[in-house]
Amino acid sequence: MTGAAVTQPVPADERSIGLWGDALRRMRRSPAAIVGGSIITFFVLVAIFAPFIAPFDPTRGDLGSSYLPPSGEHFFGTNVQGQDVFSRIVFGSRLTLGIAVMSVTIGVTFGSLLGALAGYFRGWVDATIMRGVDIMLSIPGLLLAIAVVSWLGRGVVQIAIAIAIVNVPIFARILRGSLLALRDADYVIAAKSVGVGGQTLLLRHMLPNAIGPLIVQATLALATAVVDAAALGFLGLGPPDPRTPEWGAMLSDTYRYLTDAIHLAFFPGIAIVLAVLGFNLLGDGMREALDPKLRR
Amino acid sequence: MAKFIIRRLLLLIPILLGLTLLIFVFTRLLPGDPATTILGERATPENLALVRESLGLDRPLHEQYFQYMGGLLQGDLGRSFITNQDVVNDFLQRFPATIELSVAAIIFAIAAGIPLGVYTAKRRGTWVDASGTVLSLIGISIPIFFLGLMLKWIFAIQFPILPDSGRIDLVDYFIPRVTNFMTVDALLAGEPGGFIDALRHLVLPALALGTIPLAIIMRITRASVIDVLNEDYVRTAHAKGLRESTVDGRHILRNALLPVVTVIGLQTGLLLGGAILTETIFSWGGVGRWIYDAVRTRDYQIIQSGVLMLALIFVLVNLVVDISYAFLNPRIRHS
Numbered sequence: 001m002t003g004a005a006v007t008q009p010v011p012a013d014e015r016s017i018g019l020w021g022d023a024l025r026r027m028r029r030s031p032a033a034i035v036g037g038s039i040i041t042f043f044v045l046v047a048i049f050a051p052f053i054a055p056f057d058p059t060r061g062d063l064g065s066s067y068l069p070p071s072g073e074h075f076f077g078t079n080v081q082g083q084d085v086f087s088r089i090v091f092g093s094r095l096t097l098g099i100a101v102m103s104v105t106i107g108v109t110f111g112s113l114l115g116a117l118a119g120y121f122r123g124w125v126d127a128t129i130m131r132g133v134d135i136m137l138s139i140p141g142l143l144l145a146i147a148v149v150s151w152l153g154r155g156v157v158q159i160a161i162a163i164a165i166v167n168v169p170i171f172a173r174i175l176r177g178s179l180l181a182l183r184d185a186d187y188v189i190a191a192k193s194v195g196v197g198g199q200t201l202l203l204r205h206m207l208p209n210a211i212g213p214l215i216v217q218a219t220l221a222l223a224t225a226v227v228d229a230a231a232l233g234f235l236g237l238g239p240p241d242p243r244t245p246e247w248g249a250m251l252s253d254t255y256r257y258l259t260d261a262i263h264l265a266f267f268p269g270i271a272i273v274l275a276v277l278g279f280n281l282l283g284d285g286m287r288e289a290l291d292p293k294l295r296r
Numbered sequence: 297m298a299k300f301i302i303r304r305l306l307l308l309i310p311i312l313l314g315l316t317l318l319i320f321v322f323t324r325l326l327p328g329d330p331a332t333t334i335l336g337e338r339a340t341p342e343n344l345a346l347v348r349e350s351l352g353l354d355r356p357l358h359e360q361y362f363q364y365m366g367g368l369l370q371g372d373l374g375r376s377f378i379t380n381q382d383v384v385n386d387f388l389q390r391f392p393a394t395i396e397l398s399v400a401a402i403i404f405a406i407a408a409g410i411p412l413g414v415y416t417a418k419r420r421g422t423w424v425d426a427s428g429t430v431l432s433l434i435g436i437s438i439p440i441f442f443l444g445l446m447l448k449w450i451f452a453i454q455f456p457i458l459p460d461s462g463r464i465d466l467v468d469y470f471i472p473r474v475t476n477f478m479t480v481d482a483l484l485a486g487e488p489g490g491f492i493d494a495l496r497h498l499v500l501p502a503l504a505l506g507t508i509p510l511a512i513i514m515r516i517t518r519a520s521v522i523d524v525l526n527e528d529y530v531r532t533a534h535a536k537g538l539r540e541s542t543v544d545g546r547h548i549l550r551n552a553l554l555p556v557v558t559v560i561g562l563q564t565g566l567l568l569g570g571a572i573l574t575e576t577i578f579s580w581g582g583v584g585r586w587i588y589d590a591v592r593t594r595d596y597q598i599i600q601s602g603v604l605m606l607a608l609i610f611v612l613v614n615l616v617v618d619i620s621y622a623f624l625n626p627r628i629r630h631s
Contacts, residue, residue, distance in 0.1 A: 135314040138607040142569035269442035276437035
């Protein structure tokens with residue numbers, strides 16, 4: 001017998017819009033989600049159309065025109081190598097968004113795998129995984145990321161992995177928590193009582209209902225990933241080629257010239273703040289939309 | 297309560313053991329060879345072998361681990377591969393700087409975050425609340441290094457009212473190092489001017505490091521106070537004619553601060569991570585920068601011992617938070 005045997009056919013006009021339709025509808029009414037979503041859409045568009053937006057080659061320097069203040073030609077001025085700061089920020093969005101998405105994807109995948117194993121099997125599997133999670137969480141995140149980058153190297157994928165490793169225990173804990181809470185939910189007990197078990201129970205009945213908090217956390221983790229990637233760049237652990245436009249590194253190679261050229265630090269910094277703010281707002285809006293307790 | 301504490305302490309043992317193993321394996325995975333770091337690229341193979349032997353790096357991994365654990369249990373965390381300084385000594389010299397900075401940051405975060413959270417919660421739905429929410433979101437979204445640079449530019453360069461780096465003015469004050477807490481040492485040396493100067497040096501780094509915890513504490517306090525405001529006992533307290541301030545302090549805050557305590561504990565990890573960035577920007581000679589430098593020079597001994605000690609502190613702080621949480625909340629204590 002399967003779970004399908006107990007579901008009654010529902011007439012089309014009475015079909016409920018479901019959790020996701022409902023969440024999407026409420027997100028469209030949340031100012032946080034709208035503003036956050038718009039900021040992120042803006043950055044995604046900038047990243048995609050970077051070659052058409054940037055007036056200069058972000059890697060080409062011209063020592064004759066270094067340190068220029070912001071002007072009509074160089075909107076955000078030029079840096080010590082005479083590279084156009086505006087163009088570097090535009091192209092830098094690709095790297096930042098790429099690392100963020102890559103690292104969160106890796107983190108969610110491995111984290112939820114561990115969380116699902118722990119929450120589903122429980123017993124010694126749970127105990128082992130969760131102690132491992134505790135150990136990982138006891139190391140300050142940035143320190144762990146620094147260590148991983150110095151182990152794996154400074155490539156883009158390696159940086160993404162380093163940031164992902166910090167996130168894995170967080171996702172594992174969240175998914176496990178939701179699964180444990182669902183164990184006693186009426187519909188899970190009902191499904192069990194009609195003989196649904198194993199994978200079907202986990203994949204069809206429990207995971208779809210446990211995934212909300214995970215999505216919210218993933219969005220917020222994108223914000224942290226942007227900060228972490230920039231922090232690694234700032235500490236000189238970003239991509240090894242100094243010509244690569246990376247927001248965090250742009251801040252660090254300017255902070256020695258803070259006195260005369262504040263624009264060199266100001267504009268990339270604002271770009272980071274905006275991107276992080278966008279993801280945070282979006283995550284907040286999603287949390288409100290997905291949390292039934294906050295429904296009005 | 298005693299049983300609760302003992303249970304939590306016993307849970308620490310597997311975590312700490314796992315941590316030592318993880319850190320040990322990890323440092324061995326780092327690329328590069330400490331012997332090469334010490335002797336340089338042009339060292340002869342014989343000399344490299346000699347150095348590896350003297351560091352114990354030629355022995356099997358499990359022997360190295362047991363040797364390391366043996367030392368650990370006796371409080372010996374080894375010597376730096378590069379400077380040959382005692383790691384515990386080095387750590388203890390730098391750690392007060394990091395504590396001083398972190399404590400200043402968290403005091404700032406709590407002192408501003410809790411009142412702001414309560415204030416906005418009680419004006420829920422007004423423009424005060426809305427702008428508070430927006431500001432706290434921006435606070436969470438500003439990276440420490442950007443905020444640090446901007447603070448430095450505004451308050452040390454444009455309007456030079458605060459020092460831009462270091463822990464004290466070394467030209468004006470000579471403070472003998474006793475505790476390595478600059479503020480305390482200045483007082484011990486009978487230098488009130490030095491004490492003020494040390495405090496002035498603390499302001500910008502503490503603001504930079506404390507802003508994210510401030511915003512987080514404010515948000516949690518606000519959410520938590522709003523929850524409590526709707527409780528029956530708050531209405532009862534108002535109904536029986538208690539003064540506003542009594543209801544705020546005795547009925548609302550006491551219940552609303554429970555989740556805030558947990559969050560403050562969790563911030564320690566962020567502070568220790570953020571210390572690396574703050575210490576870099578403000579040339580603050582603390583542990584964060586020390587470990588970061590060790591990673592770059594592949595000084596295994598410092599990395600494994602330094603990270604272990606930081607992690608231990610983080611775990612202990614959270615233990616204290618858990619215990620105080622149980623202490624504050626009778627519902628947990630008696631369950």
